[in-house]
Amino acid sequence: MVATVEPLTAPVEPDEALRRIAFLLERERAGTYRVEAFRKAVVTVRETPAEELHSRHEAGSLQDLAGIGKSTAAVVSEALDGDLPAYLESLQGKAKPLAKGGADLFAQLKGDCHSHSNWSDGGSPIEEMVLTAVELGHEWLVLTDHSPQLRVANGLTAERLTKQLAIIDAVNASLGGQFRLLKGIEVDILDDGALDQTDAMLAKLDFVTASVHSKLKMNRAPMTKRMVTAASNPRVNVLGHCTGRLIEGSRGTRPQSDFDARAVFEACAEHDTAVEINSRPERRDPPDELITLAMEIGCLFAIDSDAHAPGQLEMKAYGCERAEQLGIDPDRIITTWDVDRLVEWSADHA
Known part of the structure; x- marks a missing residue:
């Protein structure tokens, strides 16, 4: 059975938060550039050791990683703090059924x-x-x-x-x-x-x-x-x-x-x-x-x-x-x- 995905709740892993944001942006037909920023950030997060992610988060240097910008760094930081990232929460709140019928x-x-x-x-x-x-x-x-x-x-x-x-x-x-x-x-x-x-x-x-x-x-x-x-x-x-x-x-x-x-x-x-x-x-x-x-x-x-x-x-x-x-x-x-x-x-x- 095909269905809509259940919203994520805290705590959430940084890569999963980034994946879901990309999914929701694609679902609403957002611009390719915005989507790619989050898809690339998923790869970077998965390739970076957890210890390094935490230390960079504490030092405020996540954006020094290739593929991590201001918006994606904020998502990673909030997820590492055990919170549901605000941008993800906003997108999930706005997500509605794509069609009225069927x-x-x-x-x-x-x-x-x-x-x-x-x-x-x-x-x-x-x-x-x-x-x-x-x-x-x-x-x-x-x-x-x-x-x-x-x-x-x-x-x-x-x-x-x-x-x-x-x-x-x-x-x-x-x-x-x-x-x-x-x-x-x-x-x-x-x-x-x-x-x-x-x-x-x-x-x-x-x-x-x-x-x-x-x-x-x-x-x-x-x-x-x-x-x-x-x-x-x-x-x-x-x-x-x-x-x-x-x-x-x-x-x-x-x-x-x-x-x-x-x-x-x-x-x-x-x-x-x-x-x-x-x-x-x-x-x-x-x-x-x-x-x-x-x-x-x-x-x-x-x-x-x-x-x-x-x-x-x-x-x-x-x-x-x-x-x-x-x-x-x-x-x-x-x-x-x-x-x-x-x-x-x-x-x-x-």
């Missing part, structure tokens, strides 16, 4: 099919994404860093992806079966509908989300053919943010791509490819009328966060609010499935 559906979610780490364009290591997912009550998470063509997002070559898969094995071994990190990718859909990774490499993965990231203004007929081809590919499990639109945010706005949605969703239904309900507020993709069309056609859905930071994993609340309003049967949402059912369904595609 709570019942949100509670039924068990995982997330779309997440990124700092291996591509995410902001945190794999281990931090996993730890936060566990804290949020996830049972599983698919790691879907980008594929090679998306160089602006540091997409993974086959060689880098191979190295990542070994790390995922190590993470799962350390978790003792209490949580499952699935091997995945957000693979680019190329101009002709082919996938931006070798078939041999895709065969090593548990899960594939396929998305269009280039030539979003392609004419209707070729864009439709492109998306139908990808949705029909047996390696593809989820069609990601299908319209490519942006409706708000720092990147500005972008209209949705032009394609025959009925043809695309019929291909999804025929080949058992789920349609993603991308929960990022700047995307809300697809729009309600297309979700309704996909429902009528008989598609499965995946309510995903598309998280690029740990604090964004909770954004699935926005997708749940929309799905509940539109009346989607929870059993048609693959992110409500347990990991065994999900993996069995995914394996049936290949």
